[in-house]
Amino acid sequence: MRLLLIHPEPKHFAGAEAMLLYFLEGLLSAPCEVVVAVSKDGAFANRIPNGVEQIRINENAAFSIAELRRQLAELARHHRRKPFDIIHGWAARDWELAALLGQWVRRPTVGTLHDHPQARFISSKRRFLMRWSARCGLEKVVCVSEAVRLACLAASYPKNKLQVVHNGLPDFPAVRAARSPAVFRLGFLGAFSERKGLQLLFDIVSKLSNLTARPWELHLAGEAQEDVGRNLVEQIRERFSRVAWWPRVHWHGWIEEPRRFLGTLDLLVVPSREFDPFPTVLLEAAQMGVPVLAANVGGVAEIVAEGETGLLFDPGDAPSAADRLARLMAQSEMLDQMSERAIRKAHQEFGVGKMVAEYRKVYSTLLN
Numbered sequence: 056m057r058l059l060l061i062h063p064e065p066k067h068f069a070g071a072e073a074m075l076l077y078f079l080e081g082l083l084s085a086p087c088e089v090v091v092a093v094s095k096d097g098a099f100a101n102r103i104p105n106g107v108e109q110i111r112i113n114e115n116a117a118f119s120i121a122e123l124r125r126q127l128a129e130l131a132r133h134h135r136r137k138p139f140d141i142i143h144g145w146a147a148r149d150w151e152l153a154a155l156l157g158q159w160v161r162r163p164t165v166g167t168l169h170d171h172p173q174a175r176f177i178s179s180k181r182r183f184l185m186r187w188s189a190r191c192g193l194e195k196v197v198c199v200s201e202a203v204r205l206a207c208l209a210a211s212y213p214k215n216k217l218q219v220v221h222n223g224l225p226d227f228p229a230v231r232a233a234r235s236p237a238v239f240r241l242g243f244l245g246a247f248s249e250r251k252g253l254q255l256l257f258d259i260v261s262k263l264s265n266l267t268a269r270p271w272e273l274h275l276a277g278e279a280q281e282d283v284g285r286n287l288v289e290q291i292r293e294r295f296s297r298v299a300w301w302p303r304v305h306w307h308g309w310i311e312e313p314r315r316f317l318g319t320l321d322l323l324v325v326p327s328r329e330f331d332p333f334p335t336v337l338l339e340a341a342q343m344g345v346p347v348l349a350a351n352v353g354g355v356a357e358i359v360a361e362g363e364t365g366l367l368f369d370p371g372d373a374p375s376a377a378d379r380l381a382r383l384m385a386q387s388e389m390l391d392q393m394s395e396r397a398i399r400k401a402h403q404e405f406g407v408g409k410m411v412a413e414y415r416k417v418y419s420t421l422l423n
Contacts (some may be wrong), residue, residue, distance in 0.1 A: 056087040056418065061153050065114040069144045070168045070335045072099055074222050079104050081411040092130060099192060126152055127159060134160045139195040141418045151184050152193020155371035163421035166193045168203055169329045172210045185365040189216060195417055200333040200354030218417060222333055223410035229398050231318045239271040239384050242320035244313055244336050247279040247288050252326030255373055259326065264300045271386055275309040276316045278300040317343045325349040327376050328370055339403035346393035348380055362396040
């Protein structure tokens with residue numbers, strides 16, 4: 056099988072890009088030939104694993120018909136030289152190119168959806184292109200969680216084309232620092248934004264200070280990626296910098312090795328306020344054996360087993376989250392059990408090998 060993966064992303068490196076790199080690494084050990092179409096101008100191409108053939112094409116983020124034609128012509132030329140068996144648009148912005156190329160060269164097509172199909176950050180033009188691709192072009196739409204699949208059904212995507220394949224991670228050893236009885240280390244890892252619940256996080260720890268006498272610290276790794284996020288951080292500083300517990304807050308900035316950071320924590324807090332399709336940070340925490348306290352949004356409950364590998368709370372409910380957190384901090388034995396279960400669940404359900412096997416099943420059904 057010769058597989059073409061399309062993802063000419065010129066600027067961003069986020070969860071979808073990280074997962075594509077993991078997927079490509081996993082495919083190298085599978086009996087198939089992999090080609091990836093990437094942007095000529097982006098740095099992402101430099102991170103593609105050795106052994107994966109690349110086709111460099113122009114990006115088309117603003118969606119120009121003329122540029123789409125040039126992309127199609129370039130990929131069709133490569134197909135004529137050595138045909139593809141499957142064409143896969145890795146993210147929603149790659150779907151129309153994958154769909155049109157598949158129709159042109161008469162090959163089956165797949166698209167992966169990493170977000171809610173009607174997320175507020177997706178433009179109306181992009182939503183139209185996604186619906187057209189799902190209904191008229193792609194033969195399968197792979198959703199990264201059951202929550203995404205249900206959102207697609209609500210958005211009138213064709214039911215018979217939808218399939219769930221969970222993301223997975225390569226194997227990493229769970230190396231964690233020993234839990235200290237002196238101080239409980241809470242953590243947050245991600246973008247500093249209202250969408251990711253940064254304000255809610257500080258509301259939770261503010262209430263926590265009145266619920267437990269146990270010393271705690273809050274460690275934050277990440278950064279604000281836009282002015283709105285930077286303004287939010289300043290508002291939080293202005294609001295809380297004079298309270299007694301503020302010296303317990305530690306800002307680590309952007310980090311290159313998230314697993315090393317996670318390994319220093321007793322508990323990760325993921326207080327997202329909006330739909331979160333299938334948060335990679337929860338997979339990483341589980342792999343490292345870090346229990347979590349997470350808002351029950353999107354696909355979170357497909358990763359976090361309530362009471363087994365962590366605790367869930369209703370989005371926006373700071374008092375309930377703080378109360379559950381205070382109770383959990385007092386139960387070291389339960390935390391240890393959650394840690395062990397999280398590692399086991401991560402390896403059994405969220406490995407990159409399983410993800411590759413599930414995608415290969417999708418491809419096989421289209422080839423038979």
